[in-house]
Amino acid sequence: MHVMVVTECTPDTEATVTVGPDGKLNWGDRLVVNPWDEYAITEAILIKAAHNGQATVIALGPEEHNEALKHGLAIGCDQAIRIWDSALISCDSLVYARAVAAAIKQLGNVDLVIFGREFPDIASDQHIFQTARKLGWNMLGYVSKIEALDFTAKTIRVRRLVEQGSQIVSSQLPAVISVLKGINEPKYPTFIGIRKAAKAEIPVWGPAQLGLEAAALTTKTKVMGYRELPRREGTVQIIEGATAQEKAARLVDTLLEEKVL
């Protein structure tokens, strides 16, 4: 049994982000492991332990993503792989999906691929569903709980959380899933785990190794630039009053006058 988890590093979610005069983003340069991936990595380790299998953690990107891979190793993944090459610098979700799918196929025996819900830096999860499609595997997105997993019968049953409520869905392995916050209590690395991960050599796989030709590296979307959010006009209007009732009445009148409701 082989479970694979896909991760990345992302700008610190508490950082203030601004757009510089050069059009580039400033966010303080502090990277963290994608918070969604903490659930994905933990889930992979729990599955590995329950089914006595192996777990691989993978990321696509430059060296700074090693932090997320080492986090995976420190918690208990058996191996880490980083996909990278200068040809991937302006990689979009399609190129990402082709490359990650190629790496998964190259490993050969992967039964289940786990993603965190989204990449917050690009605010998208499209690469997840596209990876499933490039693999030709079943896709179960937005999983809040794995109800059953049988690697012998090759079946999986999960709870999905969607806008209308929750669903119990069964499917066949191999499959790709994306997991939500709350699926588990994220594990944190031990001192020994961190030391072991620090020493690990992380191989880098490039397009040649993955069998990706020039056409597979063709992107279909491009970031043209960044803009700051429109500033709010004016400042907050504090509603005054002697009592809570008075303040409430004035606020309601103001909201009705401004036709907010």
Add this chain to the structure above:
Amino acid sequence: MSANVFVWVEQHNGTPLSVAWEALGLARQLADGGTVTAFVFGQGVDAIAKAAFEYGADSVIKADDATLASYRFEPYVALLTGLVKDYQPAVVLAGTTTSGRELLAGAAADLDAGLLTDVTDLSLEGGRLKAVRPVLGGKVLSVESVIGDGPQFATLRARAFTALEPDASRGGTVMEAVPFLAEDEIATRIEGTEVTSGKVGLTDASVIVSGGRGVGGPDGFQPIRELAEVLGAAVGASRPTVDAGWISYDHQVGQTGKVVTPDLYIAAGISGAIQHQAGMRTAKVIVAINKDPQAPIFKLAHFGIVGDLFEVVPALTEVFRQKLSR
């Protein structure tokens, strides 16, 4: 330059989502003389096909089959991919919902086509889609474009675009499509569904009342719920209240929860951490209720009340109840 535009009219158990009508409204602008085609997948969806004309579709492609009764990734993606190959639309739109994200990403992968997810502004320039998307937890906007040839896909943030007024006199041709996969070719089965009934969904809500750490415990959400009920609003929550187990995760607004764009967002007992702001800063009007006049939420809010939420929120409920019943 005119363009033919496809719009997915997402429906669940016969109820269409309003973001689909918003997408049809935008499609009319993008088409600029081209044809707007709504596609509806499901079982017993004639009424939705009819409504799609009223909201601006010129034609409707209807796939009515038991295998499509509820959304599933594999049969829906395979069918959309086939339809795009057959009809060659320039643009394919859907709402940014869990299903919309999956469906368009899947078909775009099959077709090696460009996809822009969760856009808040969208135009066609020289035949290529150009979008504005909030990224990095909604702290900054990214301007992105589709490049190269072929069909182009985008999912639209709910409430970021305006639907047309329905026009009952509009009609058009309905084309029938057949499923691409038979039931025995689909591995995924829906074994059970628990519908969160009677509650207003956060992403579609025009008014949201949210509680934060200031509510103090699970029972502290009771006044929040009562105000929400009077307003026909959805109930939101900040991350610390969800992490503490006071309310379920599906109420969480913010970077690791839902991103919402209501007309009115009432934040009670929420300090306004940057992760929470990421989920609600695009609300049209923000009202903050907090004991601490220095709380960061007051920097973002349009209107503020400094006070104890346990006094202010019930008072608001009472005033709204009187004023709105007239």
